[in-house]
Amino acid sequence: MEYKPVLQTLKRIGSWIVFPLLSVGDIVGRKTGRNMPRLTLAALGIYLYIYVLGSTGVFNGYVMHIINLSLIYVALAASLNLINGITGQFSLGHMGFAAVGAYVSGTFTTLLFKLNPSVPGAYLVFVGAIVAGGVAAALMGVLIGFPSLRLKGDYLAIVTLGFGEIIRTILNNISYVGGPRGLLGIPKFSNFTIIFAAAFLTILVIRNLVHSSHGRAFLAIRENELAAELAGIDTTRYKVLSFAIGAGFAGVAGGLFAHLLQMAHPTQYGFMGSVMVLIMVYAGGVGSLTGSIIAAFSLTFLSEGLRGVLDGLGELTNLPLGDLRMVIYALLLILIMLFRTEGLMGNKESKLLMLPEDKR
Amino acid sequence: MGSIINAQQIINGLQLGSIYALIALGYTMVYGIVRLINFAHGDFYMIGAYAAYGAFFLFNAVLGGAGGPMAVATLLFAMLAGLSIAALTNRFAYRPLRYKPKLSSLITAIGVSMFIEYVFSATPFIGASFRAFPAIIPQSLFKIGSATVSNYVVIDLAVAGTLMIGLTVLVKWTKLGKAMRAVSQDKDAARLMGIDIEKVISATFMIGGAFAGAAGLLAGMTYPRIFPYMGILPGLKAFIAAVLGGIGNIPGAMLGAYIMGLAETFASAYNSLLGEGIAFAILILVLLVRPRGLLGEKTADKI
Amino acid sequence: MSALLSIQNMTHFFGGLKAVSEFSFDVPEGVIYGLIGPNGSGKTTTFNLITGIYNPTQGTILLDGKDITGQKPYKIVRSGIGRTFQNLRIFSSMSVLDNIRAAKQYRAKSGLLSSVMRLPGFMAEEKRIREESMNLLEVLHLADRADDAARNLPYGDLRRLEIARALATQPRLLLLDEPAAGMNPKEVQDLMKLVQRVRDEFKVTVFLIEHHMKVVMGICERVKVLDFGTTIAEGKPEDVGRDAKVLEAYLGRKGAAC
Known part of the structure; x- marks a missing residue:
């Protein structure tokens, strides 16, 4: 593939779509003093940009697939950030929630389309299944939120890890959803549009939540739980709520994931999966949604790039180099903790995600 | 199916418990002294198993023939390997973060654990696949009542017992032991008393690592297959055992480990799903009902 | 004047240790009320009991006649008690x-x-x-x-x-746990003025713990002296300051420093 024409196309489409929308958003934003129009139009611009590149073939199917994966990770990282970064709890079982969403929605659609492949309003049914998966995961979040009432830090980490493992063990043992083989033959419904919408919605909801009384309750709990309680905040309710909302979005992401890969497998949702999302949150910056977005994209692309390179090298040298990818991840995590504990962005946000009155 | 609780199961449970105990002690000592759940501790155990595997073939090639002295040498080698990796991990990953927020150490520990596992599985001569562990000492079976007992049970219990007695002596009656107890009570006061706390922490990691290494050898011998991820689940279960006994409490870790070994053996005999999940069920129960564990002391936050 | 806060027969044990013993007193509405006593005499424990951080082993706490004993802290705050902490608990990155x-x-x-x-x-x-x-x-x-x-x-x-x-939190009763701790003389002066101003402007009753005798003598309208979990004196600051038991228990041992 030649670079120059591709870059030119990128630029041209960028200037046709993204910049007009951004400037319209900017003007509207300044006129109304609100940030929503700017953010929404910017998102729309980015969406159209990628969509056009995808449908004209500038981005091939593989690139679009990685973009889809990245967007799912955006939703996962942002929702974990709500629990770990914004509310200051510590969950190590985030993929457990995603598993609930994936299996609930996946079982539903698979069964339905086996019974009747040409069911009317198929896409709506699928969206309903995704939402149902999210709700189921949110309920699970409430359940897991309860230990968080009595446990802190490392103990909570162990309990949530245990929860993730329990989910995995249970899935491994239910033959109805495939057991250790996984749930196969899920219809491919996830596409760029719905995944983008879900990721955007996750970011938008969490951002708006943070900038409200509810959000300040979450943050206060992170800063000092006892002081939060004595500022009149019902810390019990908000800790459970944080788990519920975070889990709900993870469930939606899990559902989309399953309908993208057309299967769900217990190992995808085990400890290592949760650690990947954790790395994204901490690499991006605890409490920064911008950081989660950047980290989700760069780590997913890095991961895919490494996979290609290492598998190629592995084939040449006949060595199991594939696992080096995980070694690099592990090193990355250690190095971030040692040298940049606050992550890439610290707790800063990009201008787009801030509100006009916020000067941090 | 006969009764689930029978002599055979009790023996199997105690054997498993001995291995958990050796791992759990490292968790509990490290937690007691630096308040860190060392996620990589299970990997020290895995390294012990691989070190024993390598040492066995090396000794066999150089010296020839299996036997008692060589088994002891292999054990020492496994312990040395566990000790070294623990010391290195402490020095390069945890020590720089000693006075940073606790969660950074915890996340680093997860990173270290992943790092060790994947380095092992990516190393050409180790690889991700299972390996059969050699019989370092020939296995022989004998009967006690209705139960069949292997000499491995005796070895596991004896090695674990000896090490645990040694540890108790060390903690109770030596200068290092006193220093360890002092540091776990109050780091600042200990420092003011002239104790080099970094030295004490390092020694604690090394003892824990050596014990995990020994456990790796015993587990390799008893359940004869090893692989780079073999430390994850036993590590977690041993940690849970330490929590059950009261984390930071040495006799508690031993007690918790044996309870865990027995519970898991009985549960697995009943149903495999239950066997897999019993450890986590115990964990959640303990944390909800008695978070300080069976022998743990009550601590209160100063407000 | 009616009592805004009324504590009746409050006793609290930590394990076998009696931290507060059969403690009874009223804080009248609108005053600045001081609680003093040597370290470990149970002052902060009293605050923790009032705000629901601990549940008293025995006794009743009434706020404006309503029983708030054993309620969760956030509920107590919502019914009208605000507090500060001895060692600051600020939401520091907000x-x-x-x-x-x-x-x-x-x-x-x-x-x-x-x-x-x-x-x-x-x-x-x-x-x-x-x-x-x-x-x-x-x-x-x-x-x-x-x-x-x-x-x-x-x-x-x-x-x-x-x-x-x-x-x-719009409290009617404001609990201040050693508000002058770590302040220089100038800051202490400002604080004293502030507390009085806050009382007048926000119409709150102030109940404070303080080691700093100048603050207590300067702004408190009533003072209670605590030692080993029991009251040893109560009254106007100038009277309490002359009480022999108080001088022995508190000022006698610590007076030089104040």
Whole structure:
């Protein structure tokens, strides 16, 4: 593939779509003093940009697939950030929630389309299944939120890890959803549009939540739980709520994931999966949604790039180099903790995600 | 199916418990002294198993023939390997973060654990696949009542017992032991008393690592297959055992480990799903009902 | 004058240790009431019992005649008690303004949905909360630091920020746990004026623990002296200051330092 024409196309489409929308958003934003129009139009611009590149073939199917994966990770990282970064709890079982969403929605659609492949309003049914998966995961979040009432830090980490493992063990043992083989033959419904919408919605909801009384309750709990309680905040309710909302979005992401890969497998949702999302949150910056977005994209692309390179090298040298990818991840995590504990962005946000009155 | 609780199961449970105990002690000592759940501790155990595997073939090639002295040498080698990796991990990953927020150490520990596992599985001569562990000492079976007992049970219990007695002596009656107890009570006061706390922490990691290494050898011998991820689940279960006994409490870790070994053996005999999940069920129960564990002391936050 | 806070027969054990013993007293509405006593005499424990952090082993706590014994801290706060802490507990990476707004959270009515969608009702409420909070910061001379991260404030400002946060919960009774701790003489002077001003402007009753005798003697209208969990004297500051038992228990041992 030649670079120059591709870059030119990128630029041209960028200037046709993204910049007009951004400037319209900017003007509207300044006129109304609100940030929503700017953010929404910017998102729309980015969406159209990628969509056009995808449908004209500038981005091939593989690139679009990685973009889809990245967007799912955006939703996962942002929702974990709500629990770990914004509310200051510590969950190590985030993929457990995603598993609930994936299996609930996946079982539903698979069964339905086996019974009747040409069911009317198929896409709506699928969206309903995704939402149902999210709700189921949110309920699970409430359940897991309860230990968080009595446990802190490392103990909570162990309990949530245990929860993730329990989910995995249970899935491994239910033959109805495939057991250790996984749930196969899920219809491919996830596409760029719905995944983008879900990721955007996750970011938008969490951002708006943070900038409200509810959000300040979450943050206060992170800063000092006892002081939060004595500022009149019902810390019990908000800790459970944080788990519920975070889990709900993870469930939606899990559902989309399953309908993208057309299967769900217990190992995808085990400890290592949760650690990947954790790395994204901490690499991006605890409490920064911008950081989660950047980290989700760069780590997913890095991961895919490494996979290609290492598998190629592995084939040449006949060595199991594939696992080096995980070694690099592990090193990355250690190095971030040692040298940049606050992550890439610290707790800063990009201008787009801030509100006009916020000067941090 | 006969009764689930029978002599055979009790023996199997105690054997498993001995291995958990050796791992759990490292968790509990490290937690007691630096308040860190060392996620990589299970990997020290895995390294012990691989070190024993390598040492066995090396000794066999150089010296020839299996036997008692060589088994002891292999054990020492496994312990040395566990000790070294623990010391290195402490020095390069945890020590720089000693006075940073606790969660950074915890996340680093997860990173270290992943790092060790994947380095092992990516190393050409180790690889991700299972390996059969050699019989370092020939296995022989004998009967006690209705139960069949292997000499491995005796070895596991004896090695674990000896090490645990040694540890108790060390903690109770030596200068290092006193220093360890002092540091776990109050780091600042200990420092003011002239104790080099970094030295004490390092020694604690090394003892824990050596014990995990020994456990790796015993587990390799008893359940004869090893692989780079073999430390994850036993590590977690041993940690849970330490929590059950009261984390930071040495006799508690031993007690918790044996309870865990027995519970898991009985549960697995009943149903495999239950066997897999019993450890986590115990964990959640303990944390909800008695978070300080069976022998743990009550601590209160100063407000 | 009626009692705003009334404590009857309160006893609290830590394990086998009696921290507070058969403690009874009334704090009248509108006064500045001081609780003093040597270290370990049970002062902070008393505050922790009043605010529900601990449950008393025995006894009753009434706020304006209503029994609040054993309720959760946030409920007690909502029924009208605000407090500060001996060692500051600031929301340090939040802005000064958000420290205050967080304490106004429980009065906000907007639900999750309306907050997420930023509906007009929510926006109006946010505007109101912001104005109220800025007014409060204005009174406590913190308005120009509103957008700074709280952790960047000097110590004296943090002490005031904590008082402001306690006031933001709109209490009728304000508990101050050693508000003058770590302050220099000038800051202590300012604090004394501030406490009096806060009492007058916000119509709150102030109940404070203090080691600093100048503060106690200077602004408290009633003083209670505690030793080993029991009351050894109570009355006007000048009378208490002359009490032989007090001099022995407290000033006799610590007087030189004050």
